[in-house]
Structure formats: C-alpha cells, structure tokens
Amino acid sequence: MIYIKENLCDFCGTCVSVCPVNCIELFEAKIEIDNEKCIDCNLCVKVCPLDVLEVKDEK
Amino acid sequence: MKSNWDVIVVGGGPAGSMSALHSAKYGASVLMLEKDREIGVPVRCAEGVGVVGLQKLIKVDERWIKTKIDKIDIISPNNTSVKVKFDTKDNGYILDRRIFDNDLALLASQAGVTVKTKSYVHGLTFSENGSVNGVKANILGKEVNLSSKIVIGADGVESRIGRFAGLKTALKIRDIGSGVQAVVSGIDIDQNTMKFYVGEKYAPGGYLWIFPKGNNIANIGLGISGNRCDIKKPKDSLEKFLSKHFPNGSILNYVAGGIPLAKTLDKIVTDGLVLVGDAARTVNPISGGGIVSGMNNGKLAGIRVAEAIKENNFTEKFLKKYKDDWYKADGKNHERLYKIKNFILSLTDNDFDHIAKKASAIPIEKRSVLKVFKIVVWRKPSLVLDVVKAFSGF
Ligand SMILES: Cc1cc2nc3c(=O)[nH]c(=O)nc-3n(C[C@H](O)[C@H](O)[C@H](O)COP(=O)(O)OP(=O)(O)OC[C@H]3O[C@@H](n4cnc5c(N)ncnc54)[C@H](O)[C@@H]3O)c2cc1C
Numbered sequence: 001m002i003y004i005k006e007n008l009c010d011f012c013g014t015c016v017s018v019c020p021v022n023c024i025e026l027f028e029a030k031i032e033i034d035n036e037k038c039i040d041c042n043l044c045v046k047v048c049p050l051d052v053l054e055v056k057d058e059k
Numbered sequence: 060m061k062s063n064w065d066v067i068v069v070g071g072g073p074a075g076s077m078s079a080l081h082s083a084k085y086g087a088s089v090l091m092l093e094k095d096r097e098i099g100v101p102v103r104c105a106e107g108v109g110v111v112g113l114q115k116l117i118k119v120d121e122r123w124i125k126t127k128i129d130k131i132d133i134i135s136p137n138n139t140s141v142k143v144k145f146d147t148k149d150n151g152y153i154l155d156r157r158i159f160d161n162d163l164a165l166l167a168s169q170a171g172v173t174v175k176t177k178s179y180v181h182g183l184t185f186s187e188n189g190s191v192n193g194v195k196a197n198i199l200g201k202e203v204n205l206s207s208k209i210v211i212g213a214d215g216v217e218s219r220i221g222r223f224a225g226l227k228t229a230l231k232i233r234d235i236g237s238g239v240q241a242v243v244s245g246i247d248i249d250q251n252t253m254k255f256y257v258g259e260k261y262a263p264g265g266y267l268w269i270f271p272k273g274n275n276i277a278n279i280g281l282g283i284s285g286n287r288c289d290i291k292k293p294k295d296s297l298e299k300f301l302s303k304h305f306p307n308g309s310i311l312n313y314v315a316g317g318i319p320l321a322k323t324l325d326k327i328v329t330d331g332l333v334l335v336g337d338a339a340r341t342v343n344p345i346s347g348g349g350i351v352s353g354m355n356n357g358k359l360a361g362i363r364v365a366e367a368i369k370e371n372n373f374t375e376k377f378l379k380k381y382k383d384d385w386y387k388a389d390g391k392n393h394e395r396l397y398k399i400k401n402f403i404l405s406l407t408d409n410d411f412d413h414i415a416k417k418a419s420a421i422p423i424e425k426r427s428v429l430k431v432f433k434i435v436v437w438r439k440p441s442l443v444l445d446v447v448k449a450f451s452g453f
C-alpha cells in the first residue's frame with residue numbers, strides 16, 4: 001500500500017506520469033491513490049521529487 | 060453552458076491554448092477546461108525559451124519577457140566552465156509564464172474559445188463504435204458529461220486523458236525528470252547568462268539550472284533522472300546547493316515538477332482524440348524545454364482538428380495527418396535528441412570533466428552548442444551525424 005504524507009505533496013503529477021495502471025488522481029489540492037487498482041510497483045515512490053510517498057505493508 | 064462542442068481541449072497550458080486557438084480560428088466551436096483555479100499558476104517551469112522558435116509561432120509581447128539571454132555557461136563536476144556566447148543579444152528569453160500562459164488563453168478566448176478553470180476532467184465517453192465522443196468532468200464542483208466530436212488531451216506530464224482511451228502514455232522511469240525549483244531573490248548573478256551544472260553531485264542524469272529573472276532574482280532548480288532518484292532526492296539536492304551557494308537568498312516560490320524526457324509517443328491519435336504537448340511527450344529530451352515545441356505541436360494539431368471538423372471525419376486515419384506534420388516539423392529531430400540523451404545518461408563525472416576541458420580549449424568566439432555536443436559524443440562516433448542534424452544553427 002502507498003501512504004501519502006499529504007501535507008508535503010505539491011500536486012505536481014510526476015507520480016501520475018509513471019503509474020502503469022493510472023490509479024493516481026490529482027485535482028487541485030487533493031491526491032488520491034486507488035489502492036484497489038494499485039499493483040505496488042513503487043515507481044511513484046521512487047520518482048516523487050519531494051519524497052511524499054511511502055510504502056507501507058498491509059496489515 | 061452548452062453541452063455539445065466540436066472540440067474539447069483538456070488542459071490550459073501553452074499546448075492546450077495553441078491547439079484551441081487554431082481549432083477555433085479555422086471554424087470549430089471549442090471549449091478548453093483547466094483543472095487549476097488560474098491559468099498559468101502554479102509555474103512549474105524554469106521559463107527559458109529560444110527566441111527564434113517563439114517568434115515563428117506568435118507575436119511576442121514585451122510583458123512576457125523577464126530577461127534576455129546572450130550566453131550559456133555549463134559547469135562540469137570539477138568546476139570547469141564552458142561558456143557559449145550567441146551571435147545576437149537576445150537569443151533566449153526567460154519568460155514570466157504566469158502572464159504568458161494567461162495571455163495565450165486570452166488569445167484563444169478572443170478567437171472564440173470558451174475557457175473554464177476549476178474544471179477537472181476525470182474520464183472520457185465513447186460512442187458505440189468505440190470512438191471518443193466526450194468528457195466526464197467536474198466543473199466548479201458540478202459533475203457533467205459534455206459531448207464533442209474531438210477531444211484534445213493537453214493535460215501535461217500526467218497525460219491521463221490518453222490513457223482513458225487506451226493510449227500508452229505512462230513514462231518509463233528513466234524518461235521522467237524529477238524536478239524541484241525555487242525562485243530565489245537577493246542574489247548577485249549575471250542577468251544574461253543561463254547556467255547549467257552537470258554531474259552526480261546535484262543532478263544525476265539531469266542538470267541543475269540558474270535562469271536569471273532580473274532584479275537579482277532567479278529560477279534555481281534541478282531535474283534528476285527518475286531511475287536515479289533513489290540515490291538522490293531532488294529536494295535534498297536543491298537544498299544542499301542553495302545552502303552552499305546562496306545561503307542568504309530568499310525563497311519566493313518553491314515547486315515540484317515532472318519533465319517528460321522521452322521521444323514523442325508512437326501513438327498520439329485515436330478515433331476522436333489527439334494528444335498535444337507534454338501529454339504527447341514533445342519536450343526536448345536533452346534540454347527539457349517543452350514550451351515552444353508544445354506550442355508548435357498544439358498549433359499543428361489545431362489546424363488538422365479544424366480540418367477534421369469541416370470534413371466531418373474524426374477517425375484515427377484522418378487525424379494521423381497531424382502526427383505526420385509533427386514528425387516533419389520537430390518529431391524527427393526529437394528522435395535524434397532522444398538517442399543523444401540516452402548516450403548522455405551513460406556519462407560519468409570524469410567524462411563530463413574531460414568534455415568540459417576539451418570544449419573550453421576551443422576559443423570562445425569559435426565555440427558553439429553544436430561544437431560542444433560534437434565533443435560530448437566523442438566516444439560514440441555513430442551519433443555525430445545526429446548531433447550535426449539536431450544542433451545545426453545553434
Ligand atoms: C521544473 C521544470 C522546469 C522546466 N523548465 C522549462 C524551461 O525552462 N523551458 C521550457 O521550454 N520548458 C520547461 N519545462 C517544460 C514545460 O514546463 C512544459 O513542457 C510545458 O509547460 C508544456 O506545456 P503543456 O501545455 O503541454 O502542458 P502544461 O503546461 O503542463 O499544461 C497542462 C495543463 O493541464 C492541466 N490538467 C492536467 N490534467 C487535467 C485534467 N484532468 N483536467 C483538466 N486540466 C488538467 C494542468 O493543470 C495544466 O495546467 C519545465 C518543466 C518543469 C517541470
């Protein structure tokens with residue numbers, strides 16, 4: 001699961017551009033990841049310029 | 060607002076505005092939707108453009124220009140500086156994109172385009188035969204479906220619109236530049252020089268830039284290749300640079316941004332849909348410059364889209380003419396630049412220092428971007444022809 005440290009996000013779309021399943025939604029000051037669709041590839045975590053995203057193990 | 064349009068443009072950046080403007084100019088009814096509250100804001104851009112390319116596309120308004128550039132200065136890891144002076148005093152501009160983007164949207168609206176901000180497109184609608192025939196949008200908080208003959212996806216680096224129609228727009232991580240930028244004031248820098256730092260220290264697989272904006276203000280930022288971001292996070296790297304070089308500078312603005320450093324997508328049209336600008340991946344993959352190329356690309360798309368509306372033919376087959384136009388105009392060159400970029404990604408700090416030493420040995424009055432890049436590819440002679448074709452005239 002991808003965890004969003006939301007207060008740090010700048011809504012720049014870098015994560016969206018690499019997401020292979022198009023499951024990140026950005027609208028104004030809002031970011032949402034559809035964890036149902038997410039395939040845990042972690043590409044978004046890697047490319048975020050501000051280190052906003054984190055991988056968390058599902059409990 | 061009416062719900063049937065000839066053309067709906069998604070995204071109000073330079074590529075969107077140019078495509079909207081040219082579709083409307085040749086007779087189409089056009090709606091342009093932008094998700095942010097204001098066109099041109101936030102500015103996720105270093106704002107540098109080449110003058111010749113811009114002038115070919117539009118009558119330049121002095122209000123758009125912050126500074127005029129007459130030289131560039133590339134700094135290698137061991138601090139060897141390679142300056143290239145241009146023949147003319149105003150070879151490049153640093154723009155004020157807040158005004159620039161706004162004016163482009165204004166020009167589009169004066170040509171008949173209806174522009175709406177706070178309008179987010181989150182899906183497409185399709186006809187029975189699978190052709191795109193409209194958008195699902197949230198306009199000022201209200202959910203609506205709007206129908207169109209052609210949708211233009213000008214939605215920038217995210218490029219989700221194309222994906223809704225099955226186009227493969229997701230970038231490989233080696234093709235995304237992960238960027239941050241600060242607008243820094245109170246710093247003493249040359250006002251007519253664009254400065255670039257290359258190497259592992261600040262920007263592995265990319266570069267750090269200082270673009271002057273007048274009044275001791277500059278855009279200072281960097282882009283790191285996506286597959287190198289785990290070694291170095293862009294925000295940490297910029298912080299390190301600023302605290303070393305400009306510890307007393309004020310930061311007036313701070314943004315993150317992604318730069319698609321790819322070649323144009325193989326498929327940028329499908330039935331009822333075309334992609335333009337960053338969404339189609341038309342950025343110069345070496346410089347990261349996408350304003351002028353996106354505008355040109357948007358213009359070419361707009362002209363063909365208007366033609367398609369007139370002919371009542373919205374098929375992929377017809378719309379492909381736009382892709383051919385683009386390939387002839389800039390697309391072919393972008394393929395060359397992409398090949399060169401991939402080579403540059405393999406260079407080490409030692410290579411950069413070696414290149415800088417050789418390039419700085421050329422007398423400055425004889426130095427040109429073309430000559431510098433010929434040295435860059437010295438280890439790979441097969442790229443020399445690409446360099447000559449891509450950089451002749453620079
Ligand atoms: C840090 C950085 C520095 C750069 N420096 C330079 C430079 O110096 N020179 C240069 O030429 N280029 C530079 N670029 C690249 C340049 O900014 C882009 O190439 C250019 O903005 C592309 O224009 P566009 O119209 O295609 O996309 P954008 O300008 O990105 O416009 C896309 C618009 O679509 C909107 N949008 C996205 N999704 C939706 C949706 N679903 N619904 C509605 N609206 C949507 C966005 O809000 C945005 O306003 C830089 C980029 C970055 C990130």
Ligand code: SF4
Pocket residue numbers: 008009010011012013014015016026031047048049050051052053315
């Ligand atoms: S890349 Fe990072 S800062 Fe940019 S939108 Fe995604 S999570 Fe936010």
Ligand code: SF4
Pocket residue numbers: 002018019020021022023024033037038039040041042043044045
């Ligand atoms: S982990 Fe992969 S699939 Fe999940 S949101 Fe990030 S990029 Fe998309």
